[in-house]
Amino acid sequence: MRRLKAIVQYDGTHFNGYQIQDEGRTVQQQIDRALRKIHKDDSIISVASGRTDTGVHALGQVIHFDTPLTIPDERWCIAMNTLLPNDVRIISVEEVASDFHARYDATGKTYLYKWERTPIQSPFHRNYAVHIGYHYPDVDKMRQAAKHFVGTHDFTSFCSTKTATTNRVRTIRKLSIEEFGDELHMTIEGDGFLYNMVRTIAGMLLAVGRGQYDPDSIIEILAAKNRKKAAETAPSQGLYLVEVHYDE
Amino acid sequence: MRRLKAIVQYDGTHFNGYQIQDEGRTVQQQIDRALRKIHKDDSIISVASGRTDTGVHALGQVIHFDTPLTIPDERWCIAMNTLLPNDVRIISVEEVASDFHARYDATGKTYLYKWERTPIQSPFHRNYAVHIGYHYPDVDKMRQAAKHFVGTHDFTSFCSTKTATTNRVRTIRKLSIEEFGDELHMTIEGDGFLYNMVRTIAGMLLAVGRGQYDPDSIIEILAAKNRKKAAETAPSQGLYLVEVHYDE
Structure with missing residues (x-):
């Protein structure tokens, strides 16, 4: 074999x-x-x-x-x-090697979340990006908030309440917000992600960008370990699993 | 009204x-x-x-x-x-104006045809471009052939045999082949197009690019006024109606 x-x-x-x-x-x-x-x-x-x-x-x-x-x-x-x-x-x-394991050997993952910032969403992007519409978020505020996620934290506030895993401590290695023409991309790399964690972080960053939360509120929301403190989970069609990392 | x-x-x-x-x-x-x-x-x-x-x-x-x-x-x-x-x-x-008519007042149309030239087609492009795969066509030959379509011709060889219209004379104003990274685009503007005409021209140009026909064979195929002389109609998912032209 x-x-x-x-x-x-x-x-x-x-x-x-x-x-x-x-x-x-x-x-x-x-x-x-x-x-x-x-x-x-x-x-x-x-x-x-x-x-x-x-x-x-x-x-x-x-x-x-x-x-x-x-x-x-x-x-x-x-x-x-x-x-x-x-x-x-x-x-x-x-x-x-015969002992390689796609799941257990993964040392991290990178995800991408895509938003489209146009007055009218292109019908060709409807399944591949989430439309933000007329209310463009403040990207600087999103970046300020993003910094608070980087590092090792308990992500109970940023995962589904259905999460079965009891250890909710994860390490975010990188989190960037970049603009590409009409698209706004969030790229996140971590050692592992809880159920709905990337989409909840995306939803939170957008809510900060729209002024619904202060960028520094992330500190308290992480500390609260309470899903209800964070913003809505962002829709699934904006999310891409980009890469799974393994030690060489 | x-x-x-x-x-x-x-x-x-x-x-x-x-x-x-x-x-x-x-x-x-x-x-x-x-x-x-x-x-x-x-x-x-x-x-x-x-x-x-x-x-x-x-x-x-x-x-x-x-x-x-x-x-x-x-x-x-x-x-x-x-x-x-x-x-x-x-x-x-x-x-x-109350006498404007979307169909009768149109003085021309521009269509785009997209091919994807990659070893493996992206699953995200499957409905939006036609995959060419490993056999990359000779773009210079496609451009040589394209020149023969420009101008006023009887397009009987380049429309569906089901075409009801008896006057098959149309004028192609512009026809270009351009490369954009992994994509190959055909852009065609004319005063009007017969049933399946753009897709038959696209299919013909690709066949020329792959060496199945000589670029100059377009001259004879137009003259033959016989659909069987031309190459296969290209698939529908590569085709976009880009613009409808009207006099100002």
Whole structure:
């Protein structure tokens, strides 16, 4: 058996999230179906770095799976992409050590959140960015607030109340707000993220930019460890899993 | 009654084309439904510059309609966009002369055709550009061939055999092929286009770029007035109606 690591891109619009569920079309379902066809009906279960929600996109999701086949690495992309629907693409496949684990070995992740600042949202962006409309936020204030998230904090105030994990301490390594023409991007890198954590931070930063909260209020809201103190969770269609980090 | 002219953008992916049909979701159906709501169930029928096929997009479709309402022009966009699904957007509305006609007054149209030249197509572009894949075409040859289309010709070889119009003489004013990073764009402006004409020209230029036809073969194919002499029609998802031209 060989263990393969693959980088996966997907448009999350028409998926009920990443992970296989009882009902609905999921990314993992499509990938495992393609793997099963390649393995002539032997069931191969892929393992991802983590799940993503309905509507969330990926530019660099990472999975691993084991295979007895001796297909050369460069043929794997073509074989899988031929069998996958075109809203999921395998970008690269490489053999890794037999103990590599897409989830447990991840040392961090980078996410991108996209807003569109135009009077009327382009119909071509509706599933790929969140429209801010006429009320452009104050980007300087968003950047001031962003600084308070960087570092190691308990993120109870910035994750879903449905979060099962009890240890909510995470480290944000980088958090930047950048303008690209009509788009406003939040890029966040951390050692790990709780359920809805990136979207809650995005929602909070936008609320600060719109003057609903003071940039320095982040300090108190983190300390409160109470989800109700923070702003609304931002919608899923603006969120992209950009990269999963591993030690070399 | 006032006559209003509106510019409309739409993502054609989930529409069965522009024009109202017995079955299927169409752009006109959505627009006329929004107009009916604004007019408290009075039926208002909009008239477009022309129809577009299933999957074809618009950046600047033009429509006109008559209204007894005295809503200011700038409120019309908001009123209509509030009622429209987010894959159709009204970009602007202005009052025009009562004899303005979106279709009959059009003096020309500009279309864009987009190809993506990447080893693996981005899942985010699958509905918005046609993937060329590993076989990159020779852009210089495409440009040589493009020159032969410019001017006034009988386009019988470059329209659907289902074309009802008997006068197939049209004038192409401009035809350019440009590279933008991984994208290859064909922009074409003419006084009018026959059914499938832009997509057949796009398909022909790509076939020339791939060496399946000589650039100068366009001369003979135009002269043959026979659809079978030309290459395959290019797929609909690469096509955008960019602008409808009117005399000032």
